[in-house]
Amino acid sequence: MARAAKLSDAFTAAYPHTARWVREEEGWIEVGSDEFSASFVRAVYGGGLAWEGEPSYPTFDAAFRALDAGIAAWLDENRPADMAIARLTSKRPARAKKASRKDGIALTLVESSMLLAVGYDAATEELEAVFRSGAVWRYRGVPRKVYRDLLAAESKGSFMRSMVIDVYPDYQVRRR
Numbered sequence: 001m002a003r004a005a006k007l008s009d010a011f012t013a014a015y016p017h018t019a020r021w022v023r024e025e026e027g028w029i030e031v032g033s034d035e036f037s038a039s040f041v042r043a044v045y046g047g048g049l050a051w052e053g054e055p056s057y058p059t060f061d062a063a064f065r066a067l068d069a070g071i072a073a074w075l076d077e078n079r080p081a082d083m084a085i086a087r088l089t090s091k092r093p094a095r096a097k098k099a100s101r102k103d104g105i106a107l108t109l110v111e112s113s114m115l116l117a118v119g120y121d122a123a124t125e126e127l128e129a130v131f132r133s134g135a136v137w138r139y140r141g142v143p144r145k146v147y148r149d150l151l152a153a154e155s156k157g158s159f160m161r162s163m164v165i166d167v168y169p170d171y172q173v174r175r176r
Helices: 009-014 016-023 058-077 080-089 144-152 155-165
Strands: 027-033 041-045 050-053 107-109 116-123 126-131 136-139 170-174
Touching: 009 016, 016 027, 016 041, 016 058, 041 058, 050 058, 050 116, 050 126, 058 107, 116 155, 126 144, 136 155, 144 155
Parallel strands: none
Antiparallel strands: 027 041, 041 050, 107 116, 116 126, 126 136, 136 170
């Protein structure tokens, strides 16, 4: 994978979280749609997909602003002590909403060595799981209680293996 030798001061000032993502978190960004994702811009790291944006944006700047806010949210969730320091040392850190899929399932980032995020659609009773590998699976006919129990489980991976995987019909949404 190609890496930029140096990020300009202007880029770093405009998109501080994206600059940190590339410099310190060993992450990278992907721009453009591909066979695995309809999103125009994504933040990826060794553990898989961290954030993905909308299918299109009016400008590149709008796409990069959304990317920077998405990375800020990921860092806030996964590196809270570092983000607290960033808030104290910067004027206005970018804020973002929860990660979400474009088809309406809101995703919640989780602490797990197996999963990155999970979401639930009450209307269809589908649970969506985003694995750290980058794979995204949906499980059909999952009661809301199972989703709530997953969020509350001490080990999300153990819960998934015993209560969801091979228990409910599934299909792969995305493969990385």
